Amino acid sequence: MARYGMVIDTVRCVGCMDCVVACKTENEVPEGLNRDWIAYETRGKHPTLQMEIRTERCNHCDEPPCVTCCPTGASHVEDFGRIVLVTHQECIGCKACLASCPYDARFVHPEGYADKCTFCIHRVKDGLDPACVAVCPTHCMHFGDFDDPNSVVSRLLASRRHHALLVAAGTAPRIFYLD
Amino acid sequence: MDPLSRRRFLKISSATLGLAAGGGALAGAARAVSSSAASTPPTGLQKVPTFCDICFWKCGAIAYVRDGELWKIEGNPDDPLSRGRLCPRGTGGIGAHRDADRLRTPLIRRRNRGDEEWAAVTWDEALGHVAEKMQAIKSRHGPEAVALFSHGIGGNFLKHTLRAYGAINFAAPSFAQCRGPRDVGFHLTFGDGVSSPERTDIRNARCLVLIGSHLGENMHNTQVQEFADAVGNGATVIVVDPRFSIAAGKAKHYLPIKPGTDLALLLAWMHVIVSEKLYDQDYVAQHGFGFEQFAASLVGYTPEWAYPETGIQPEVIRETAREMARYRPATLVHPGRHATWYGDDAQRSRGIALLNALLGSWGRKGGFYVPASMDVPEYPYPPYPTSEKPQVDNPGGRYPFALEAITTGIREATVTGQPYPVKGWFVYATNLIHALPNEAETIRAIQNLDLMVVVDVIPSEIAGWADVVLPESVYLERYDDLNVEWFREPFIALRQPVVESPHDQKPNWWIARELALKLGLGTYYPWRHVEEYLDTRLKGAGLSLAELKTKGIVGGGTPPVFFDEGVAPEFPTPSGKIEFYSLQLQEKGFDPVPRYKKPPEGPPGTFRLLYGRAPVHSFSRTQTNPILHDMMSENAVWVNADVAVRYGLKTGDVVRLKNQDGVVSRPVKVLATERIRPDCVYLVHGFGHTATRLRRAYGKGASDAQLITRYETDPLMGGTGMNVNFVSLEVES
Numbered sequence: 014m015a016r017y018g019m020v021i022d023t024v025r026c027v028g029c030m031d032c033v034v035a036c037k038t039e040n041e042v043p044e045g046l047n048r049d050w051i052a053y054e055t056r057g058k059h060p061t062l063q064m065e066i067r068t069e070r071c072n073h074c075d076e077p078p079c080v081t082c083c084p085t086g087a088s089h090v091e092d093f094g095r096i097v098l099v100t101h102q103e104c105i106g107c108k109a110c111l112a113s114c115p116y117d118a119r120f121v122h123p124e125g126y127a128d129k130c131t132f133c134i135h136r137v138k139d140g141l142d143p144a145c146v147a148v149c150p151t152h153c154m155h156f157g158d159f160d161d162p163n164s165v166v167s168r169l170l171a172s173r174r175h176h177a178l179l180v181a182a183g184t185a186p187r188i189f190y191l192d
Numbered sequence: 193m194d195p196l197s198r199r200r201f202l203k204i205s206s207a208t209l210g211l212a213a214g215g216g217a218l219a220g221a222a223r224a225v226s227s228s229a230a231s232t233p234p235t236g237l238q239k240v241p242t243f244c245d246i247c248f249w250k251c252g253a254i255a256y257v258r259d260g261e262l263w264k265i266e267g268n269p270d271d272p273l274s275r276g277r278l279c280p281r282g283t284g285g286i287g288a289h290r291d292a293d294r295l296r297t298p299l300i301r302r303r304n305r306g307d308e309e310w311a312a313v314t315w316d317e318a319l320g321h322v323a324e325k326m327q328a329i330k331s332r333h334g335p336e337a338v339a340l341f342s343h344g345i346g347g348n349f350l351k352h353t354l355r356a357y358g359a360i361n362f363a364a365p366s367f368a369q370c371r372g373p374r375d376v377g378f379h380l381t382f383g384d385g386v387s388s389p390e391r392t393d394i395r396n397a398r399c400l401v402l403i404g405s406h407l408g409e410n411m412h413n414t415q416v417q418e419f420a421d422a423v424g425n426g427a428t429v430i431v432v433d434p435r436f437s438i439a440a441g442k443a444k445h446y447l448p449i450k451p452g453t454d455l456a457l458l459l460a461w462m463h464v465i466v467s468e469k470l471y472d473q474d475y476v477a478q479h480g481f482g483f484e485q486f487a488a489s490l491v492g493y494t495p496e497w498a499y500p501e502t503g504i505q506p507e508v509i510r511e512t513a514r515e516m517a518r519y520r521p522a523t524l525v526h527p528g529r530h531a532t533w534y535g536d537d538a539q540r541s542r543g544i545a546l547l548n549a550l551l552g553s554w555g556r557k558g559g560f561y562v563p564a565s566m567d568v569p570e571y572p573y574p575p576y577p578t579s580e581k582p583q584v585d586n587p588g589g590r591y592p593f594a595l596e597a598i599t600t601g602i603r604e605a606t607v608t609g610q611p612y613p614v615k616g617w618f619v620y621a622t623n624l625i626h627a628l629p630n631e632a633e634t635i636r637a638i639q640n641l642d643l644m645v646v647v648d649v650i651p652s653e654i655a656g657w658a659d660v661v662l663p664e665s666v667y668l669e670r671y672d673d674l675n676v677e678w679f680r681e682p683f684i685a686l687r688q689p690v691v692e693s694p695h696d697q698k699p700n701w702w703i704a705r706e707l708a709l710k711l712g713l714g715t716y717y718p719w720r721h722v723e724e725y726l727d728t729r730l731k732g733a734g735l736s737l738a739e740l741k742t743k744g745i746v747g748g749g750t751p752p753v754f755f756d757e758g759v760a761p762e763f764p765t766p767s768g769k770i771e772f773y774s775l776q777l778q779e780k781g782f783d784p785v786p787r788y789k790k791p792p793e794g795p796p797g798t799f800r801l802l803y804g805r806a807p808v809h810s811f812s813r814t815q816t817n818p819i820l821h822d823m824m825s826e827n828a829v830w831v832n833a834d835v836a837v838r839y840g841l842k843t844g845d846v847v848r849l850k851n852q853d854g855v856v857s858r859p860v861k862v863l864a865t866e867r868i869r870p871d872c873v874y875l876v877h878g879f880g881h882t883a884t885r886l887r888r889a890y891g892k893g894a895s896d897a898q899l900i901t902r903y904e905t906d907p908l909m910g911g912t913g914m915n916v917n918f919v920s921l922e923v924e925s
């Protein structure tokens with residue numbers, strides 16, 4: 014059974030938001046809302062500066078607080094690829110998951126259910142990369158199976174320095190950023 | 193690019209390539225032609241190849257239609273420009289089709305110009321009215337009195353109609369308000385321009401120097417993809433910019449230059465490279481003209497001299513110069529694109545060209561390649577009428593090295609009536625209020641017109657000043673002329689309709705043709721539908737419309753593009769060599785080698801206004817696109833963090849900007865940031881819309897263009913340097 018995740022090369026990323034746009038069109042995310050976003054982190058004083066740009070989204074955590082806190086089981090870990098999903102019909106819109114997610118990855122869809130990144134599971138099942146990965150003009154995003162030591166993502170993690178977000182929260186996120 | 197030098201590029205005949213065109217594919221495509229895209233909405237998923245029009249890069253794309261509705265658009269993997277991946281604007285391009293603020297029907301002005309009060313009319317009425325006014329202008333002033341401002345490939349058919357009518361004045365802001373000085377500087381040096389897409393071999397560069405060129409924010413797709421490749425491959429990146437751009441964040445050396453002093457840095461770099469004999473001596477000896485005089489002129493331009501001008505320490509200037517030399521000829525000093533900064537821009541660009549010449553990068557891998565194109569004959573139209581009159585924009589060759597017509601020259605002639613009156617303007621897909629400096633002058637010119645026609649997809653500010661507004665179908669709803677691209681891998685691409693226009697919008701070819709018929713110029717339109725035109729041109733190249741409709745793109749292989757691969761080095765300058773010393777400049781009274789002049793400072797308490805691009809918008813034309821609006825709905829004014837503290841400002845506070853002439857911007861949020869020098873502020877261009885019909889974008893952010901009341905004209909080529917305005921911060925209480 015696969016355990017999907019992402020490895021994102023912050024060296025290549027220019028923060029152009031193509032990932033955000035592609036997610037929006039692929040998944041018809043409603044106006045005013047987005048499932049992914051860009052974070053800029055600048056350190057230093059002009060002109061001695063360092064900047065990291067990250068494309069961020071649901072981390073599809075190995076220990077997802079949004080799943081354990083869900084009163085109805087709508088928020089769940091899918092067998093396919095261990096992807097964290099929300100079953101729309103079972104969601105009562107209580108927002109417990111929104112509060113529990115340390116990455117602020119969730120929002121309430123205008124139709125009343127909690128919504129977020131699905132890793133484009135519909136595409137992955139067809140053998141495609143998620144829309145954000147497939148569109149990236151800088152080729153900074155990689156998607157694959159962390160349980161397969163030969164996958165591109167596993168090999169990148171093995172060969173390059175990297176970090177993940179808010180590891181101290183104990184969520185065991187599955188999106189990693191190459192330094 | 194003038195036709196003479198273009199001919200020197202490689203040309204490839206598609207007919208000789210033995211392109212495989214399978215019978216099955218052709219049969220399928222023939223059906224697509226006869227069913228004329230989407231006339232009966234089909235069910236299921238359809239993929240239609242076309243090319244993007246959100247900017248002029250023209251990336252090949254595949255649009256997805258699901259149950260008759262436009263769903264999404266992706267890059268065409270066969271397209272060498274996009275390599276299957278569009279930029280964010282291209283990906284969001286489907287929003288142009290859905291945009292609720294689109295122009296829907298032809299409009300005729302009801303009251304005063306600029307009041308934005310209109311009557312919706314039929315196409316017949318609108319075009320009849322335009323034709324009548326054009327005939328009146330022709331009989332009173334001659335056809336030369338009608339001018340066209342146009343941007344992009346979509347203007348081709350309108351230009352054809354106006355040529356047939358006898359017009360001779362055609363200009364695009366892409367020259368005098370953008371890349372003109374750069375192309376002139378390179379022409380004067382190498383005899384050839386940089387062209388578009390730029391002939392830069394970024395992906396193979398081992399050292400890349402960006403001077404104000406903000407790749408990653410400026411999203412010209414191929415350039416950004418190759419920039420990421422270069423960065424990923426560990427190329428040394430040197431960024432020169434008053435603002436810590438996205439590219440600066442990838443740089444080994446960030447040089448926070450004082451605005452307006454780039455030429456001082458270029459001269460000091462060249463001083464180091466020449467005095468330390470680090471240049472490509474064989475290349476210079478073989479291809480150079482006037483090197484000795486050039487070298488002699490650099491003597492005084494030491495890094496120590498440049499330091500107080502630029503603020504860049506002498507040791508940094510030396511170190512970066514040596515680094516450039518270490519990687520030559522795979523060192524690319526990028527020529528940039530939007531180069532109209534200070535009014536001495538052609539000479540600064542010549543400085544960039546000369547630095548590349550020293551490094552031997554022109555024609556070399558990791559530098560500049562020699563583009564190629566495929567041979568597609570023009571449609572065999574009857575000859576256009578000729579005119580005794582000169583073009584109006586550059587009387588007496590006042591700007592002797594202008595390569596193209598000067599928009600602001602046409603504007604000036606429209607105001608003064610000299611050398612002859614201009615009484616009609618057609619404006620196609622360019623929002624002149626945001627594109628030209630000094631809005632008041634543009635409006636003054638418009639008030640002198642007998643006819644002002646705007647053809648566009650959205651009710652932009654310039655549309656607000658029109659007498660007649662003609663709503664165009666967006667690129668996803670129309671055919672356009674073929675894109676016969678000059679590139680490393682030459683190709684031919686087709687734009688074709690994916691979905692129908694939602695209202696009474698029409699494709700530009702239809703508008704141009706109908707207008708020609710109303711003007712009695714039917715002989716210039718032997719074809720009835722643009723498909724006939726396209727098929728005729730393609731047949732001339734041994735291809736067919738049917739094939740292009742199926743594939744979207746036909747490539748011409750990978751010809752040699754570097755001197756080392758066998759391309760003959762050719763320099764179509766007067767000397768036939770790379771002109772380190774320019775006699776043609778000297779003859780016209782200009783500096784034969786660039787010479788630095790100190791830029792004037794602004795009044796105390798003001799900041800130089802700089803502007804640039806965001807990756808999710810093109811010019812001032814995408815702010816109402818619902819998808820791109822969601823990515824960035826307003827701009828902010830970048831203010832250095834220390835300055836912000838001095839003014840008691842923090843990010844999100846609202847200010848107005850007041851320029852040296854008392855012009856005050858709309859309220860705009862502050863971005864207090866370490867990422868900019870304290871002596872300048874920065875706005876992303878294209879915001880601060882004032883056209884009331886741009887409902888989604890109206891009043892959001894501030895317009896840099898509004899504050900650009902001053903400009904410095906480049907004496908070589910008539911470009912308008914626009915980074916010469918200074919603003920103060922007016923804190924909102």
Ligand code: SF4
Pocket residue numbers: 244245246247248249250251274278279280281282283411412413414810
């Ligand atoms: S660079 Fe972007 S906007 Fe321009 S043509 Fe390509 S995809 Fe379209």
